[in-house]
Amino acid sequence: MLNSARCRPPARRRTLAALALTLGLLTGACGSGGGASPSGGSDASPASASARAAAAEKQLAKNTIVPLKGKAPTPKLPVTVDSSDGRKVTVEDASRILPLNGGVAEIVFTLGLGDQVVGRDITATFAEAKKLPQVTKAHDVSAESVLSLRPTVVLADTDTGPDEALEQIRDAGIPVVVLDPATKLSDVTTRTTRIAEALGVPDAGKALNRRMSSDLAAARDAVPAGSKPKVAFLYLRGSAAVYLIGGKGSGADSLIEAAGAVDAGTEAGLDKPFTPITTEALAQAQPDVILMMSKGLESVDGIDGLVKIPGIAQTPAGMNRRVVDVEDGVLLGYGPRTPLVIDILVDRIHEK
Structure with a gap:
């Protein structure tokens, strides 16, 4: 859920790996999209930015997918596609699709193929997917659970594992298409194109990319001229004593840049995705705004608890209590x- 007064780590497995190490779109086609932008236009006035953010928050609060307009596409199969594990995979049937990644599942549903999805992984938290059987334990895939659903195609990414489970699925004769994780905006259209091609609906993929590109452009048009706040992405899990600041490659840096701001960690020279928070690191970063995931903020008892972390209260963001949080499954x-996330960031991180 969103809080307008006051954000999920990168791809799950990759984030966990990065955390373990530290502890021890806007490409795309031009033209009109397949749906309207939240505000129905791209007027760059502050009122437009606020209206877009309010509409985005309302949509995200529903936690539902907005499919492409029109009739659901009919897959044209078979197709043979390149898989990111170096294989060529032939997909002959898309009647029982199993995405093993929440972002991939969102794309499949938005393309209009949600009725063919037979299961989900733990990161698919949107409403349409929650009714489906879960095939992961923590973040590991259960081959037995996957095979019990009789999928005709499995969509994974390079962070999906364990490898033994994927091999067991392949050995059962099920095509497994592996995708590169999306960790920046320019990855979104590429991954959409690859998923649509693997499922035999390339035209739907092009339409979705047009829609997303149009909405992203409208969101970025609303960035106030001359405003360039420094924003620090903090990944916190208070109960586990995990306190990290994002830097280059955190995943949030691309969003912050797209929203017309500067990633404070990257500018401070943090060349790793995540670095343990220290008073020195915060003093160097000096963020004007702090960006977080909602559960992370909750884990430290909200803003009152956040400013008690050494160094936070001494930053401009801490002194002014300027904190933006977005639901973990979306950020x-x-x-x-x-594009809805960018709408919210554009409105919330720039001073009015």
């Missing part, structure tokens, strides 16, 4: 709902 999902 770094890098899927069809990412």
Whole structure:
């Protein structure tokens, strides 16, 4: 959920790996899209930015997918596609699709193929997917659970594992298409194109990319001229004593840049995705705004608890209590709902 007064780590497995190490779109086609932007236009006035943010928050609060307009596409199969594990995979049937990644699932549903999806992984938290059987334990895929659903095609990414489970699925004769994770805006259209091609609906993929590109452009048009705040992405899990600041490659840096701001961690020279928070690191970063995931903020008892972390209260963001949080399953999902995230950031991180 969103809080207008006051954001999920990158792809799950990759984020966990990055955390373990530290502890021890706007490409795309031009033209009109397949749906309207939240505000129905791209007027760059502050009122437009606020209206877009309010509409985006309302849509995200529903936690639902907005499919492309019109009749659901009919897959044209078979197709043979390149898989990111170096294989060529032939897909002959898309009647029982199993995405093993929440962002991938969002794309499949938005393309209009949600009725063919037979299961989900733990990161698919939107309403349409929650009724489906879950095939992961923590973040590991259960081959037995996957095979019990009799999928005709499985969509994974390079962070999906364990490898033994994917091999067991392949050995059962099920095509497994592996995709590169999306960790920045320019990855979104590429991944959409690849998923649509693998499922035999390339035209729907082009339409979705047009819609997302149009909405992203409208969101960025609303950035106030001359405003360039420094924004720090903090990944916190208070109960586990995890306190990290994002830097280059965190996943949030691309969103912050797209919203017309500067990633404070990257500018401060943090060349790793995540660095443990220290008073020195915060003093160097000096963020004007702090960006977080909602559960992370909750884990430290909200803004009152956040400013008690050493160094936070001494930053401009801490002194002014300027904190923006976005629901964990959306912030770094890098899927069809990412333009809504940019709408919110554009409105919330710039001083009015």
